[in-house]
Amino acid sequence: MSNSIKVFSPSTVANVGCGYDVLGFALDGIGEEMIVTELSDDKMVIIENEKFDLPLNPDKNVASVAAKALLEAAGIKKGYSFAFNKTIHPGSGMGTSASSSAGAVFAVNELIGRPFNTHQLVEFAMEGEKMLSGKAHADNVAPNLLGGFTLVRAYGPLDVLKLPTPENLYVAIVHPQVVVKTSDAKRMLKQTVKLEKAVAQWGNVGGLVSGLYESDYSLIGRSMEDHIVEPIRKLLIPLYDEVKAKAVEVGAIGCSIAGSGPSIFAFAEGKETAEKVKASMQEIYDEVGILAYTYLSKIGTEGVRVL
Numbered sequence: 001m002s003n004s005i006k007v008f009s010p011s012t013v014a015n016v017g018c019g020y021d022v023l024g025f026a027l028d029g030i031g032e033e034m035i036v037t038e039l040s041d042d043k044m045v046i047i048e049n050e051k052f053d054l055p056l057n058p059d060k061n062v063a064s065v066a067a068k069a070l071l072e073a074a075g076i077k078k079g080y081s082f083a084f085n086k087t088i089h090p091g092s093g094m095g096t097s098a099s100s101s102a103g104a105v106f107a108v109n110e111l112i113g114r115p116f117n118t119h120q121l122v123e124f125a126m127e128g129e130k131m132l133s134g135k136a137h138a139d140n141v142a143p144n145l146l147g148g149f150t151l152v153r154a155y156g157p158l159d160v161l162k163l164p165t166p167e168n169l170y171v172a173i174v175h176p177q178v179v180v181k182t183s184d185a186k187r188m189l190k191q192t193v194k195l196e197k198a199v200a201q202w203g204n205v206g207g208l209v210s211g212l213y214e215s216d217y218s219l220i221g222r223s224m225e226d227h228i229v230e231p232i233r234k235l236l237i238p239l240y241d242e243v244k245a246k247a248v249e250v251g252a253i254g255c256s257i258a259g260s261g262p263s264i265f266a267f268a269e270g271k272e273t274a275e276k277v278k279a280s281m282q283e284i285y286d287e288v289g290i291l292a293y294t295y296l297s298k299i300g301t302e303g304v305r306v307l
C-alpha cells in the first residue's frame with residue numbers, strides 16, 4: 001500500500017440561507033488539493049504553504065486535529081505530513097477549513113485501509129471545526145465528504161442526510177476582501193429566538209428540502225430566506241443588501257451569506273443567468289473599490305476524492 005495520497009476536497013457553502021448549522025452543499029471543481037504522507041514516526045507535520053499563512057502547529061491546524069481524532073478512534077499511532085494547495089482564501093465563508101479537515105480524514109482513512117465509512121469521517125472532520133470555531137458543526141464537512149446537498153437532521157447522535165441536486169442549479173459567489181472569523185460570527189448571534197421567527201425559519205427549511213426534491217427553483221428561492229442569522233451577520237459584510245438586491249434583480253432565485261461570511265452566494269437556474277448574477281455582484285464592489293473575488297459553479301455532486 002502506498003504511503004502517500006493526493007486528494008481533492010471541494011469548497012462548500014454552509015447554512016444555505018435558512019439552515020444555520022444544518023444545511024450545506026459542495027461546489028463543483030472549486031476547492032483544494034492535499035498531499036498526505038505517512039511519516040516514520042508518530043508526529044504530525046504541516047508543510048508550510050507558499051500562498052497562505054496556515055497554522056504550522058499540529059494542535060492548531062484543522063487537518064492534523066481531525067486526523068488525530070480518527071487515528072485515536074482507530075487505535076493507531078502514526079504520524080503524517082499535510083501539504084495544501086489552496087485556491088480559496090481562508091476566512092472566506094466557503095468552508096476552507098472544512099475542506100482541510102475533511103480532506104485530511106478522508107486521506108488518512110484511505111492510507112490505513114478504510115476502516116471508517118463516510119458518515120463516521122464526518123464526525124472526525126467536525127473535530128477540526130470545533131477546534132477552530134468552538135463548536136463541532138457539520139454543515140460544511142458533511143457536503144465535503146458526501147458531495148451535493150446535505151442536511152444535518154440531528155447532532156446528538158449525528159444524523160446526516162444527503163439531499164438531491166437539481167440538474168440546472170448554479171451558484172454565483174462573491175468574496176469581498178474583509179475578514180470574518182467564524183468564532184466571532186458565531187459569538188455575535190443571539191442564543192434565543194422568538195417563536196414567530198422559528199416558525200418562519202422551519203417552514204423555510206422544509207420548503208427548501210422539498211424544493212430540492214422537486215427541482216422546484218422558485219420554491220428553493222423563496223425558502224432560502226433567513227429570519228434569524230442573516231439580519232445580524234449581514235452587518236459584517238459591506239454592501240450586503242445592495243449585492244443581494246442586485247443579484248435578485250438580474251435573475252437570482254435567492255441570495256444569502258455563505259457560511260459565516262463574508263462571501264455572499266446566490267442561486268440561479270441555468271449558467272447564463274448565474275453568469276449575469278456573478279457579474280452584477282462583482283460590479284457592486286468594483287464601483288466602490290473593494291477588492292472582491294467571484295466564483296461560478298454547479299453544485300458539486302461528488303465529495304472528497306483521490307486524484
Ligand code: HSE
Nearest residue numbers: 014021139182259260
Ligand atoms: N454554520 C456555520 C456558521 C458555518 O454559520 O457559523 C461556518 O462555516
